[in-house]
Amino acid sequence: MAAGKGKVKLVFWAHQEDAFVEAYKRLIKAYQREHPDIEIKFQSFPYDIYNQKLKASFSARTPPDIAEMFGTWVPEYSRNGALAELPNGEELSKEYYPAPIGGYMLNGKLYGLPMEYNIENGGMLIHPQMLKEKGIDRPPATWDELVDAAKKLTVRDGKDIKVKGFDFASLDNITFTFLSLILQQNGDFWGENDHVNFQTPEAVKAMTVLKTLVADDKVTDLTTLGSQLDTSDYFFQGKSAMTYRGPWTIAAGLNNYQVKDFDYVPIPSFTSEKPVFAAESGWGAVVAEKSKAKAEALDFIQFMAQKDHLKAWNLDTFTVPAKKEVAADPEFVKGNPYMKTSLSILQYGQWIGPIADRNYFFKQVNDHFQLIAMGKESVEDGLKTMERAINDSQDNHK
Structure with missing residues (x-):
């Protein structure tokens, strides 16, 4: 939401999970250091109520600019035109494994970026x-x-x-x-x-x-x-x-x-x-089509998706990388040896479907x-x- 005097304010919602929240806050601080003209107001909500709160805000056409969504939730919003499309979506999607990116794609267009590869199998x-x-x-x-x-x-x-x-x-x-x-x-x-x-x-x-x-x-x-x-x-x-x-x-x-x-x-x-x-698309970030600062919001979620930022987020949250270059980084395995088994089978994951x-x-x-x-x-x-x-x-x- 644009504010006066050139200052841009973005509202970012996520679910409450200590490691996730702290990791998001670190990325927000890093982004604001590089973009002093942008202020991001971060709010987190208990998981039990978060999904319903998101639905209510989008239905009332008062959604946050940026929302953390679980990949399985995304298709409902993208089908209804509630999410902003990422530029160069087809090329961006190739940087991710098919299973986690699947829920964020619709008719060849990309409507968000996964932060993790939600894997329960393997x-x-x-x-x-x-x-x-x-x-x-x-x-x-x-x-x-x-x-x-x-x-x-x-x-x-x-x-x-x-x-x-x-x-x-x-x-x-x-x-x-x-x-x-x-x-x-x-x-x-x-x-x-x-x-x-x-x-x-x-x-x-x-x-x-x-x-x-x-x-x-x-x-x-x-x-x-x-x-x-x-x-x-x-x-x-x-x-x-x-x-x-x-x-x-x-x-x-x-x-x-x-x-x-x-x-x-x-x-x-x-x-x-x-x-x-079979795997679901995990937690990721989307931008509301109704956002008055859509360009800035899209820029922020792409900032979070940069290799070093995403690698730090995955390490801090003990989550599996959705992005191929992060999973292939030897430093990631070195920093998290228990991930070796999961990293070895990411290529075999298939999106669970619509x-x-x-x-x-x-x-x-x-x-x-x-x-x-x-x-x-x-x-x-x-x-x-x-x-x-x-x-x-x-x-x-x-």
Whole structure:
């Protein structure tokens, strides 16, 4: 918003996360040092209310000039003409991995820049000592080895699981694992008209495998779903030997739990194919089309996207780089050795696709997976029901 006497004021909103907020503030200070004629007012809001606040502000046509958005949210705004297009978008997009940039693209145009590669797949937390105690001298290299190790590592107290051998049952990872197992069979989960298609042999096999891990192999259970703690918290408390989770959880182990006897290793592909996986576009920055200082706002988000600035932001926030040149920088791995596993598989990520309502999509997959795992629904019936519900939602958002 332009102010008097040539001074330009920009309003920048983001969600409240300590590392993110501090990293943004450092970038704002750096930008204002180079642009003394621009003042950026930064405000952050609790995650639980942030998405609704954004929707309300854009609906009322009083949005902030710059908004941090999760990539899955962006298409709703870009389709409605609410976001400013970046100049040279097609060329800029080539500087990023396809998975994180996907949500910011629409019809070949770019409507924002991702700050991170939101990755929940490709790596898992392990306790090496637990593996050694069961005679397992290295992390599993194939899916069969993973299942075999998980069975050996599971510790039971009667019918209850005391230590989970392989925990993937978190609200995000159930969906991501299901979709990735489809992709690793050379399958697809999108049909026509932005509809999902779960009536494929690959989808049936993927859901059957996940059900088997819970219902038959019993290497994990559903007791912690919906808990205030993350599956990674239980891992760092020693309640699971291997946990399928994104690298962002590593910081909790190092900082909150002071745990050092763990590693973050690649998870093997379900097949002999490459370990392809589905990924969302992560947190990034967009500019409102209604901004009265659109040029300055676009300049600021491109400033944040410069290699050294973005590298510092990714290191400070313990996030995976969305930009190829940052991920390829040897200093990045040196400054964050636990990222090595994630960096090695970024090329295999595929954008999750045009999900209209992220929360509803994931809830349908999670809810029906639980019913399937508990034997209350067959795999085929569960897939049909979740497909129908998701496609109805997709249509309702057009």
